[in-house]
Amino acid sequence: MFTPARKKLLLAVLVLSFGVQTGLVYSDVRSEPLSEAALEGRVLWQRHACQTCHQFYGQGGFLGPDLTNAASRVDSTRLVSLLTVGSGQMPPLAFTDEESAAMAAFLREMDRPEIGRGELRMGTPGEGAGAQAAFERAVEAALGAGMPGGAASADGPEQDIAEAAAGFAAYRTRPCSACHFPFRDSPVGAPDLSLVAGALAPDSLDRVLAEGRPLMGMPPPVPPLDAADRDALMAFLEFLAANREQLEAATEALAADRSFDWRALPWWEFP
Incomplete structure (x- = not known):
């Protein structure tokens, strides 16, 4: 049986543990080592509201596939086709060659463990x-x-x-x-x-x-x-x-x- 004093001590330990975890999470300052081309791709990502259908690191919509590791599985020819003529439920975005290259750079540079993991990747x-x-x-x-x-x-x-x-x-x-x-x-x-x-x-x-x-x-x-x-x-x-x-x-x-x-x-x- 826990005495009232021990219950208070246990509660204090739990609160302290929660506070320490919160501090670790929100003080985890991360830089964005993205190239200029990748930053241009991020602007396109935001402008076209890609997160409405797609996810990055577990955040976003569920209508389209998770793009966290898209650079590892979608080659340049297929990516250009998706960004220009669309596919299935994905509408055509009519990207120029420069815009397609910027989006490719963004996807490629986001698919890096040092930026974060949006899914439990068992190897590569x-x-x-x-x-x-x-x-x-x-x-x-x-x-x-x-x-x-x-x-x-x-x-x-x-x-x-x-x-x-x-x-x-x-x-x-x-x-x-x-x-x-x-x-x-x-x-x-x-x-x-x-x-x-x-x-x-x-x-x-x-x-x-x-x-x-x-x-x-x-x-x-x-x-x-x-x-x-x-x-x-x-x-x-x-x-x-x-x-x-x-x-x-x-x-x-x-x-x-x-x-x-x-x-x-x-x-x-x-x-």
Whole structure:
């Protein structure tokens, strides 16, 4: 049993602890080591009210994806497309080349641990932080090693690998990974891409890549795929189908290879 004196002492300790924590949090002065270009991008972020739909470090809206680590997963081609013509629910903003470069600089410089963490990041994309990053690393390694693809073309295996690599590049510059998960159907019903080449005839697959399947929830690709892009993407899908077992095993191994220092986690930043 606590005596009245001990209860008062316990309450005083709790109040003091709360005061110390509050002081640590609000005295955590942080500078903004942003370049001039990144500062221009921040002005655009604020002017267009991007935080209404997107989050940075856990703050913002939920209609669009969290952009804390967007620089790690969205390449320049895809970013320019998003900022100029939009995608899905995101409206076209008609950014100029200079504005797109400024926004890219802002996203890139905000994706740095010394500024803060808006999500619990278990490693980095280069260390296999998740299934998608691990999948892309596994594909890159397989293509680099010259792993054979599907049906061999008359031009030989080197040409097959080159075309599959071009298809992989086309895949990465579009938001395919927003709906399609590696080696399984996604919760929104997007199919496993490693099985698509065997499920659809070439002409049907070509039509899907050109027009999407709007009635089934798949919009037309943005930016659009021309005939050469579609041929390359089909070669990539055949490559996935031909090497599914090896790529799935490599993806699982890379996704499990994570390094994280729990001591470096700023616990007070997470509620």
